[in-house]
Amino acid sequence: MxxxxxxxxxxxxxxxxxxxxxxxxxxxxxxxxxxxxxxxxxxxxxxxxxxxxxxxFKIRGAYTRLSRMSDDEKARGVVAASAGNHAQGVALAAQMLGIDAVVYMPVDASVPKLIATRGYGAEVRQIGTSVDEALVAARAEAARSGRTLIHPFDHLxxxxxxxxxxxxxxxxxxxxxxxxxxxxxxxxxxxxxxxxxxxxxxxxxxxxxxxxxxxxxxxxxxxxxxxxxxxxxxxxxxxxxxxxxxxxxxxxxxxxxxxxxxxxxxxxxxxxxxxxxxxxxxxxxxxxxxxxxxxxxxxxxxxxxxxxxxxxxxxxxxxxxxxxxxVAAGRYLQLRVCIDDRPGSLAALLDAIAAAGANIVQVEHTRTDTSLTVSQVLVNVQLETKGHEHCTAVVEKLRAAGFDVSA
Incomplete structure (x- = not known):
């Protein structure tokens, strides 16, 4: 009906x-x-x-659309285009209703979404870099094969x-x-x-x-x-x-x-x-x-x-x-610190960071940066922090201790 x-x-x-x-x-x-x-x-x-x-939420619209197709439309199958969620909704609805489904997805679509869509029984074809490009291919497939296009949003x-x-x-x-x-x-x-x-x-x-x-x-x-x-x-x-x-x-x-x-x-x-x-x-x-x-x-x-x-x-x-x-919440801070290339300089920097209450995640130590003199070392350090105020306090404390710091 x-x-x-x-x-x-x-x-x-x-x-x-x-x-x-x-x-x-x-x-x-x-x-x-x-x-x-x-x-x-x-x-x-x-x-x-x-x-x-x-x-x-996509299964709501997909199932409603597919279930209201005519028997002839269901027999000819459906085609859809999606970055992933509509794809899964159509694939699952088609599986539940016994309808053959082809879904076009962008070439860079999420791997879990691809796997899930195939897992629901749909044939997945990847094309283009956006949903709009995939939709062009889906429309062409509908015209060629007689499948019904299940649009991701443009249908009553x-x-x-x-x-x-x-x-x-x-x-x-x-x-x-x-x-x-x-x-x-x-x-x-x-x-x-x-x-x-x-x-x-x-x-x-x-x-x-x-x-x-x-x-x-x-x-x-x-x-x-x-x-x-x-x-x-x-x-x-x-x-x-x-x-x-x-x-x-x-x-x-x-x-x-x-x-x-x-x-x-x-x-x-x-x-x-x-x-x-x-x-x-x-x-x-x-x-x-x-x-x-x-x-x-x-x-x-x-x-x-x-x-x-x-x-x-x-x-x-x-x-x-x-x-x-x-990073946006001030919970993660990356700093570049220029120190003297002599024994104990790196240890002093790390002690200063610890005294400022930050937790060190990663340290990268290099002597080859073109901005350095022969007596300098660049330290890239990644820190766990407690918010924007703490980030500011860490930088201020390092500078007060005599370190050349850039965030």
């Missing part, structure tokens, strides 16, 4: 999708995040879609399925005042905003993009989806070049606010969520928390609910991002 096309998603459509998804998706938990309450000036509660089946059924997140938030956090949502193509934000506009119009919705890959601000200013510049970002899950027509209409009509966050802000948020929230999320999944951290205290009304959209992070990337987050 085909699902009739409608001009706009409604609250009742989303409620119907929730009934369809009952027993298929996980009703993900919410978790009070007291570590952010003082910073935000209001209670913060995390919506943990990183604990969803296939590791992100996908928006409808993603909107079920908002129904759960309203039941789990009845006093919610603001929902902060990572924003790529816009399917999740559109679904959540649609539900809240009808069921709880007092609740504010904020979409969050990576500032180096943010197409929505310019599109909203232009009044139509326009291509944005895709710069380098760790948040591959929300790095989308052009907003979708369906979600853009929702965000524009409902006046959804869109903010951007920096790479440093996302890495700090990811670290905080891991260290204090005990949740592992990918950089894009932490974008909402990053926006709350960057906001002025008290500027977001009511109980704040950031949605942790996904937990499918490559362990190697996680190591790099955590280190970046430690």
């Amino acid at each position: 085909t699902h009739p096309e409608i001009d706009r998603v409604t609250l009742e459509d989303v409620r119907a999708a929730a009934r369809l998804l009952d027993g298929v998706v996980t009703r993900t938990p919410v978790q009070p995040f007291r570590a952010m309450t003082e910073v935000a000036g209001a209670p913060v509660v995390l919506k943990c879609e990183n604990l969803q089946r296939a590791g992100s 059924d996908v928006v409808t399925g993603q909107g079920t997140v908002a129904l759960e938030i309203l039941e789990q956090v009845p006093d919610v005042g603001t929902v902060v949502v990572p924003l790529g193509g816009g399917g999740l934000v559109a679904g959540i905003a649609t539900v809240l506009a009808e069921a709880a119009p007092h609740v504010r919705v904020v979409g969050v993009q990576a500032e180096t890959a943010a197409a929505y601000p310019a599109s909203l200013a232009a009044g139509r989806p326009v291509p944005g510049t895709l710069g380098t970002t760790m948040a591959d899950g929300i790095a989308i070049g052009t907003p979708g027509d369906v979600p853009f209409e929702v965000l524009a009509r409902l006046g959804v606010e869109v903010r951007t966050v920096s790479e440093e802000e996302m890495s700090r948020a990811l670290l905080l969520v891991a260290e204090r929230g005990k949740q592992i999320v990918e950089p894009s999944g932490a974008a909402g928390v990053a926006a709350v951290l960057a906001a002025a205290p008290g500027s977001l009304p009511g109980v704040i609910v950031p949605v942790l959209t996904g937990g499918n992070v490559d362990p190697l990337l996680l190591v790099r991002v955590v280190q970046h987050g430690l």
Whole structure:
């Protein structure tokens, strides 16, 4: 049975999708995040879609879309394009419904996401360097083979399925005042905003993009989806070049606010969520928390609910991002110190560092730097520190002890 096309998603459509998804998706938990309450000036509660089946919210929209295809469409199979989370959602939904799936992914897609997508039974083809390039290939495959293209965000059924997140938030956090949502193509934000506009119009919705890959601000200013510049970002899950027509209409009509966050802000948020929230999320999944951290205290009304959209992070990337987050939080300090090339100089430096309360992680000792004289040695030292004030104090104490220090 085909699902009739409608001009706009409604609250009742989303409620119907929730009934369809009952027993298929996980009703993900919410978790009070007291570590952010003082910073935000209001209670913060995390919506943990990183604990969803296939590791992100994407299964909600993918299953809704695939289940409503005709028998003939199901028999011809589906094709999708994704950096990873939509890929896994489509692959899992297709496996559950007995539909053959081909998924195009960028050549630099996360290895764990590739393995998981194949593990759900989909055929993976890698092409291009972005989701937009993979989507071009997926459209060509759909035209050639007759497969149905399952767009990651630009379809009414996908928006409808993603909107079920908002129904759960309203039941789990009845006093919610603001929902902060990572924003790529816009399917999740559109679904959540649609539900809240009808069921709880007092609740504010904020979409969050990576500032180096943010197409929505310019599109909203232009009044139509326009291509944005895709710069380098760790948040591959929300790095989308052009907003979708369906979600853009929702965000524009409902006046959804869109903010951007920096790479440093996302890495700090990811670290905080891991260290204090005990949740592992990918950089894009932490974008909402990053926006709350960057906001002025008290500027977001009511109980704040950031949605942790996904937990499918490559362990190697996680190591790099955590280190970046430690630096951003003043928990990790790298220094270059020029010392005399004589016995005892290095020991004196290390003693001074210990006296300043910093823990030495790594020391590199070199005599070959072109800036040095024959009587000097350059020491590159990496330290564990206790925050920005401690970093400043360490540098000041070393300089007071007569060391030539540059951070």
